[in-house]
Every structure is written in C-alpha cells, then in structure tokens.
Amino acid sequence: MSALRRHLPAVLVLGIPLAWIVLFMLVPYGILATYSFWLKKYPTFVPAFQFGNYLTLFTDPQYVLVLLRTIKISLLVCLASLLLAYPFAWFLVYRCRSAQIRTWLYMAVIAPLWISYLLRAYIWKTILGTEGVLNSFLIWAGIIETPSSIFLYNQFSMVVTLTYIFIPFMVMPIYTALEKIPANLNEASADLGLGPWRSFWRVTVPLSMPGVAAGFTLTFCLSFGDFVAPFLVGGPDGNLIANVITTQFGSALNWPLGSALSVVMLVVVLGVVSLGERVERRSAAGGF
Template identity: 40%
Template structure:
C-alpha cells in the first residue's frame, strides 16, 4: 500500500470521530467564546465585539469572591477526595488478592442512583434534625444540633467529596496495578522498611494516577452548581451559580459566557500547574 493510500485510509478512520468532536466540543466552545464578546439588553443581543463583559467581570467584587471561593472549595474537595481515595486504591491493589472485580463493582454502586438524589440524601444526613445530629445527640456527644455542617461551604465539600470519590479511586488503582512488584521486593532486599519503600517506590510510581484523579475531580467541581444550590446556602454558592443566574433570570448570556471563560482559563492554569508538579515529584506523568 502506498503512503498516499495509507494517509487516505487514516483520514477515513479518524474523520468521523474528528467531525463529532468538532461539532460536539469545539463548536459549542467557540460559541461561548463569541458570546463573551457580545452584549445583551433584555431580548436584544448586540453582536458588536466588545470587552465590556470582561471589564465588568474583573471590576465587580462579587465575581472575584465567587471565583476565589469556587477555586478554594474545589481544591479542598480535590485534596480531601484524593487523600481518602488513596488508601482504598492501595488496599484494592496490594491487599485484595481475590475478587477485585467485585470490589470495583461495589465502588461503582453510587452511580446507580441519581446525582441529585445523592445530594438530597446528604441534605437529610447533615440537616438540623438530620441523621448525623440525631445520632450525636442520641449518644450524648452534643447537647444541641450542629449548625455548621449544612448550608455552608462545609456541606458542599462533604457532598462533592462523596460524589467524586469513585472517580479518584479508579485511576489511582489502575496506576498501582501497573507497579512492578519486583521493584518493591528489590527495595526491601536493599533494606528499605515499609514507610521508606512507600515514599521511594509506591508513591512516585502511583503519581500518574494521583494526578489523573486530581484533575478529574478538580475540573468538574469548579463548575458544579447543583450541590452549592441545594446544600451550600449563601456561604457555599460558587461561580457556576452566578453563571446560571446570568444566563437564566438575569437574561445576560454574554456575561454568563464571560464568567464561564474566565473560570475555564483559571482552572486550566491550575490543572497545568498540578501536572507539572506531578511530573517533578513522580517523574513523567502518563
């Protein structure tokens, strides 16, 4: 087969998925970027290119506060989720010898229920007269219900950490499964104890999974608006809630698109920083 025929065959193979990606990903993103340079007055959209939306987004304190709060909450959720997911992934990879598929199946059980239903369940658990407060009062640990676990950033962190835990466990588990066990045996033969062996061999080799889990959790949580709306209260609202308000009730889609673009750029920079930090610590991240 000639080189030209091979090239045409390759284009034929990648053509449909490339076209699909352009239609479903690139086109909507290009539309959002375009909208961010327009303005809207009730139902009338002025297509004259302008930077007014960006000036307003950077000049109004409320947008900066919401974006900063969103980044902080997402980072806390990401760190919490990864720290809690790592021991589970380690246990599945190194300690479970049989029926690993069953364990992975159990991890995916939360996906059987609606995400909205899981958020409502946490609202019931963390409520003033909810399961947690009732249990703590029943055993005498507290005298009156706790008020700092619902309708604030704490509730958002707890709910999001639970919702995204499987997404963190699975990539870390896959990375650990690829670790050559002979390297651990060699480290043990050279006199490394369990702790030293973990930090010198296991953790660096598991960093690709850790970095993947970090990015997988970080990016969607910044754009989550359902959880902050249901359990966050006024102190737990995030930038996505403001984007929803601008596109919906405020009828200002261009400003909402601008806030979305700014959020995307900031999150992308953070993700790149995390990736570079992971490469520096654990070597090449695949």
C-alpha cells in the same frame, strides 16, 4: 477515484468524530467566546467587540470572591478525596489478599456512579439536615440536646457532598497506577535497607504520581463545574461559579457576562488539565 476509495475507510472513521467535535464542541465554544464580547442593552444584548465583561469579572469583588471560593472548594474536595482514596487504593493493591473481596470493595466505590447524581447529592442533604441521621445520632449519644443546623448549608457540607460524589474518580486512576507498580521494586528497596515507610515514600508514591495527577485533574474539573450540590447543600454563601453562570443565562438575562464567566471557567479547567498532563509526563519519565 481509486485513491479516494482507498482512503474512504479512514475518512469515515476519522471524519465522523471530527465532525462531531467541530459541530458540538468547537462551534458552541466559538459562539460562547463571541457572546463574551457583546454588550447587554436592556432588554437584550447587541453585538460589539469590547472587554467590559472581562473587566467586570476581575474588578467586581463579588465575581472575584465567587471564583476564589470555587477554586478553594474544588481544592478542598481534591485534598479530601486524595486522603481517602489513596489509603483505600493502597490497601486494595497491597493488603487485600482475596481477589473476590478486592473486587467487591472496588465495586462498592464505583457502584454509586450508577445512581442518579441528584439522588446522591440529596442523600447528604438528608444526612446533614436537622432531622437527619447525624443529628439523630448526636442526640442519641447525648452530645447535643437539640438538632443543630451547623452541618448543612455551608462550605463544609459542600465539601463533604462533592467528595462523596467524585471520590470514585480519584480512586480509579490511583488504583490503576498502584496496580502497575512491579512488586519486585518494593522487594528490591527492602533488600537495599529501606524500611516499609521509606520504601513507600521513595518508591510507591513517586511511581503512583501519574494516577494521583489524573485523579486530581478529574476531581478538580468536575467539582469546579458543579452547580447542583451547591444549590442543595451550599446555602446563601455557597454559590460557585457554575451557579452564577446559570443565573446570568437565566433570570439575569445577561448572556455576554455569563459567556465571559464561562470562558474564564474554561481557561481555568484547561490550565488544570495541562498541569495535570505535565505532572503525569514528568512522573512517567522519572521526574518525581
């Protein structure tokens, strides 16, 4: 009894989170994995153990195309976010001398997270639309004579929208990684004869790789699982894997195939997370 009383606080502290994880994560994942082996028989589905759903995903060109499109869009979003976030974070850490201005600029990136996700996605639908800000500006500047629809309902609009939505998740870890780099390392590289550009590539970039890896992982996973932005700005050729899963569980009523798609999606995300964690460990150990 005394031993139980002694370990009761630890059991309560660890037991409640573990119970939450088991009940709301592991159990749903187990149910999802079980459904992925079932068979669809109109109008419902029946228990079975077969790999037909997975075989369909990797042999049917439409599902392969959706998966490859989702990976491509997610990688483009990561690349665009990185190209925008890294210079911004570097400027905040190394060139912005005013702490107040640095705080305001950093908050300007983080503040959109406090706004509804749906509203942020819909804003870009308004900006890129035929009557949006972009078309109005191009007409005012004399570049085009009539509103153009090429900016909306395509993969370009999806990349722009998702980049805007998820770029804070790229800025935050990169800014944190750059801020942790000791200033005397850059000074030492200058004393050893390295110019600013070579010092940036030889010192700053390798030491900031944990932040880049974390930002890439977050941005990829979030954009890979997004289904709202493709629905609003993607158009007929903008379906991503999350949209197909929604359809399978909704109008198609094909839960086994939707579950198989979800499992494949989970495997891809876990693979990216594992790769990002490995890159972070290697860079922290001096592997880059």
